[in-house]
Amino acid sequence: QAQLIESGGGLVQTGDSLRLSCAASGRTFSSYAMGWFRQAPGKEREFVGAIAWHSARTVYADSVKGRFTISRDNAKNTGYLQMNSLKPEDTAVYYCASTYTSGTSSPRDFYSWGQGTQVTVSS
Helix, strand or coil, X not given: CCCEEEECCEEEECCCCEEEEEEECCCCHHHCXXXXXXXXXXXXXXXXXXXXXXXXXXXXXXXXXXXXXXXXXXXXXXEEEEECCCCHHHCEEEEEEEECCCCCCCHXXXXXXXXXXXXXXEC
């Protein structure tokens, strides 16, 4: 089972950019899809997007489509979430997670989770 560690969060202003990283342990990183979720205080965990193991397919939530980009480097066992044009409503703890279930956006289908990294966007 993969262990995932997110990094790259921080405090930024509206319109700024951030890139989150998700470092995975183990030799099977390239065999599973990777997703990004976020959770704001008092709200349920929300799907942000996901990328297939081969990087040929990505899917995004409507709220981030066109602003966020997910990528991965299987040689480095690392996934990325590039966030541009950040808004205050993007403020949340961001998590990466792994799944063998193709095309899913349900947190229940993701079996390994990182500890999360805080992103705060000030207005």
